[in-house]
Amino acid sequence: MSRETALRVLIACRTNGAWADAALQAQIKRAALSRRDAALCSRLVYGVLQNQLLLDFYIGTYCSQRPDHLQPPLQDILRLGAYQILYLEKVPDSAAVNSSVELAKHMKRGQAAGLVNAVLRKLSQNKDRLPAIPDQDEAKYLSIRYSHPKWLVKRLLPILGRTETEVFLACGNTQPPITAQINTCRTTAERTAEALAVEGVRAEAHPWMPACLLLSGTGDLEHVEAFQSGSFYIQDPAARLSVMASGIKPGERMLDVCAAPGGKSFAAAIQMGDRGTVLACDIHQNKLKRIHDGAARLGLQSIETTAVDGRIFRAEWEGRFDLVLVDAPCSGLGIIRKKPDIRYKKLDSLFAMPVIQRAILDNAARYVRPGGTLLYSTCTILPEENEEVSDGFLSEHPEFLMTPFTLPEPIGTCNGRMTLWPHRHQTDGFYICRMTRRP
Numbered sequence: 464m465s466r467e468t469a470l471r472v473l474i475a476c477r478t479n480g481a482w483a484d485a486a487l488q489a490q491i492k493r494a495a496l497s498r499r500d501a502a503l504c505s506r507l508v509y510g511v512l513q514n515q516l517l518l519d520f521y522i523g524t525y526c527s528q529r530p531d532h533l534q535p536p537l538q539d540i541l542r543l544g545a546y547q548i549l550y551l552e553k554v555p556d557s558a559a560v561n562s563s564v565e566l567a568k569h570m571k572r573g574q575a576a577g578l579v580n581a582v583l584r585k586l587s588q589n590k591d592r593l594p595a596i597p598d599q600d601e602a603k604y605l606s607i608r609y610s611h612p613k614w615l616v617k618r619l620l621p622i623l624g625r626t627e628t629e630v631f632l633a634c635g636n637t638q639p640p641i642t643a644q645i646n647t648c649r650t651t652a653e654r655t656a657e658a659l660a661v662e663g664v665r666a667e668a669h670p671w672m673p674a675c676l677l678l679s680g681t682g683d684l685e686h687v688e689a690f691q692s693g694s695f696y697i698q699d700p701a702a703r704l705s706v707m708a709s710g711i712k713p714g715e716r717m718l719d720v721c722a723a724p725g726g727k728s729f730a731a732a733i734q735m736g737d738r739g740t741v742l743a744c745d746i747h748q749n750k751l752k753r754i755h756d757g758a759a760r761l762g763l764q765s766i767e768t769t770a771v772d773g774r775i776f777r778a779e780w781e782g783r784f785d786l787v788l789v790d791a792p793c794s795g796l797g798i799i800r801k802k803p804d805i806r807y808k809k810l811d812s813l814f815a816m817p818v819i820q821r822a823i824l825d826n827a828a829r830y831v832r833p834g835g836t837l838l839y840s841t842c843t844i845l846p847e848e849n850e851e852v853s854d855g856f857l858s859e860h861p862e863f864l865m866t867p868f869t870l871p872e873p874i875g876t877c878n879g880r881m882t883l884w885p886h887r888h889q890t891d892g893f894y895i896c897r898m899t900r901r902p
């Protein structure tokens with residue numbers, strides 16, 4: 464059942480543009496998989512997505528047809544089989560081959576099962592002497608080796624250089640830690656860790672982020688008492704760092720323009736000791752419920768929600784906020800570890816982003832009071848959506864200037880803007896730019 468469910472998820476991602484995490488959740492529930500089967504299913508889906516280009520390279524070596532000319536479900540079946548043979552030591556090759564042949568039989572295409580059998584058997588026979596990836600073209604080599612699209616590798620090479628690009632790409636295929644941010648309005652990290660231990664969840668203090676725990680052995684956290692009672696919420700340190708950089712204080716008024724599902728609004732309300740106002744907005748009315756439910760669970764009274772398009776001016780908000788946060792919609796290339804399928808999204812949708820980001824920033828800036836703060840952030844690492852957007856904004860808005868901020872060591876003081884990188888900071892890839900409206 465795990466393999467069939469994994470196949471359904473991969474097909475949904477490819478044909479309906481579904482996100483793997485949401486499709487996984489839905490399909491695991493639909494198939495009513497046990498905890499163990501669900502874990503294998505997740506491992507298969509994430510493993511295939513993280514290694515897709517490399518798997519295709521090996522499949523192509525042993526297949527009489529070009530893999531991209533095969534019927535798409537057949538490609539997915541071959542990738543699932545190849546992943547098990549090359550990466551899952553506990554699955555015997557025979558089981559990987561036979562289960563893949565069974566999946567192909569369900570396709571009711573005569574030759575599909577035979578082809579899957581032939582390709583996977585050859586792969587299994589040769590797995591200790593796999594062909595070398597051609598390395599004449601550096602970007603192509605790295606793209607296949609680490610299964611990241613070639614266009615992204617080409618963009619990264621001049622920014623990071625060869626060695627660091629390789630480290631970044633390898634990091635993109637690792638499992639990110641699960642980090643709990645403590646609701647310090649309610650409890651402490653120590654008490655939360657003790658409560659989690661009682662329920663079998665291991666928690667250790669984050670090496671440098673205050674009031675933050677690294678979790679393992681979590682399973683489904685929603686059933687854990689410490690979660691239900693609002694002791695913490697799950698958020699990467701990078702996201703909380705952006706709120707720390709804003710310097711929001713108790714009693715202030717904050718507007719979170721692109722707020723759903725609410726992580727930064729929660730971080731801000733907690734940083735303010737739940738005193739003041741956080742107006743959490745999103746263009747999608749249906750997403751506000753997540754913010755509302757999260758705030759209720761955490762017992763945060765200072766958060767209000769409303770649906771708005773951040774590009775459209777609301778006269779009643781002009782100059783009214785101490786802090787306006789634009790955590791803009793973006794390509795998400797900084798969270799490839801969590802969402803491996805982001806790397807395969809169409810380029811045109813990614814590069815439409817800067818126009819939307821700038822439109823939201825230009826409009827939201829009008830809501831900042833004189834002397835107040837405008838914080839622009841994204842969970843991506845490319846300058847097109849980061850420095851180029853904030854620099855473009857600053858060059859046309861002389862009433863704003865970039866202002867330094869200080870974050871916990873080892874990050875320290877930043878000169879107004881910074882990019883966090885997964886391989887350097889062990890956080891999500893993230894951009895923070897802090898600007899102040901001249902008084």
Ligand SMILES: C[S@@+](CC[C@H](N)C(=O)[O-])C[C@H]1O[C@@H](n2cnc3c(N)ncnc32)[C@H](O)[C@@H]1O
Nearest residue numbers: 721722723724725726727745746772773790792
């Ligand atoms: C990066 S996510 C925000 C994450 C959130 N700040 C958090 O920390 O949980 C971007 C959000 O912007 C919203 N969005 C997209 N276009 C928008 C617009 N024109 N106005 C307001 N929100 C928008 C999306 O619905 C999405 O929820």
